[in-house]
Amino acid sequence: MNPVVPVPPECFDPACSRCPRLVDFLAGVRARHVEYHAAPVPPFGDPEARFLIVGLAPGMHGANASGRPFTGDHAGILLYRMLYEMGFGSAPESVSRDDGLTLRDCRITNAVKCLPPENKPLTREIQACNDYLARELALLAAGSVVLALGTIAHNAVLRALGLRQSAHRFGHGHEHVLECGLVLVDSYHCSRYNTQTGRLTEPMFRAVFEQARRCLDSP
Numbered sequence: 001m002n003p004v005v006p007v008p009p010e011c012f013d014p015a016c017s018r019c020p021r022l023v024d025f026l027a028g029v030r031a032r033h034v035e036y037h038a039a040p041v042p043p044f045g046d047p048e049a050r051f052l053i054v055g056l057a058p059g060m061h062g063a064n065a066s067g068r069p070f071t072g073d074h075a076g077i078l079l080y081r082m083l084y085e086m087g088f089g090s091a092p093e094s095v096s097r098d099d100g101l102t103l104r105d106c107r108i109t110n111a112v113k114c115l116p117p118e119n120k121p122l123t124r125e126i127q128a129c130n131d132y133l134a135r136e137l138a139l140l141a142a143g144s145v146v147l148a149l150g151t152i153a154h155n156a157v158l159r160a161l162g163l164r165q166s167a168h169r170f171g172h173g174h175e176h177v178l179e180c181g182l183v184l185v186d187s188y189h190c191s192r193y194n195t196q197t198g199r200l201t202e203p204m205f206r207a208v209f210e211q212a213r214r215c216l217d218s219p
C-alpha cells in the first residue's frame, strides 16, 4: 500500500540543497549522530490518499533520526494512535521506517522537509520548500481533506494554494472550504509542549479527526 517512493519525485527531492543554513545544520547533525537520517524527510503514506496531514518540520530525534514524519519522538504518539483509531493506520504506533506500518487513504508530510535549528524554520526556508507542498496538494482529488497541524503548516498550505491568510484564519477546529475543492481543517500541533500543557488534549485531537472523517465521508 505504501511503496518506498510514496509520492511522485517532483513532490520531494532527497538531495535538495535549496536552504544553505539547513544543509549546513544537517551536515553537523550527521557528524554527531551518524545513525540518524539527517536529510530531507519524505512524505509517508498512501500515494492516492484523500487525507493529507501537514506538520511543521522534522524533529531532531524524531523524523530527522528515523526518516519518517512524526516517528521516534513524542509528537507522533498521539497522532499515530489517532490514525489507527480512525481506521487510517495499520498499527497504533510508528516505530521506525521499516516497521511495516501502512496508512490507508492518508499521507503525512511537513511544510519544511529538513530539520531546522531549534525547530524554527526561517520564512525564506518555508517559502523555499513550499513548491514541494504545492505539488503534493495538487495530487489531491476534489473533496480531499488537509489537516494542518499548527499555524505555520496552515499558512504554508494557503501559500501553496495561492490563497490569502486574511481570508482563512487559523483556529483549532476551524474548517475552511476552499474554492479549489479541498477542505482545510486546523488543529493545534500535537507537540510535547502542547499535549503536556493541555493546550491540545486527546479529546480535542480526536474531535478534529472525527471532523476530518465526516468531511471525507460527506458527498
Ligand code: SF4
Binding pocket: 013, 016, 017, 018, 019, 022, 023, 040, 112, 113, 114, 125, 128, 129, 130
Ligand atoms: S527545507 Fe525543503 S527546500 Fe529547504 S533544503 Fe530542505 S527540502 Fe530543500
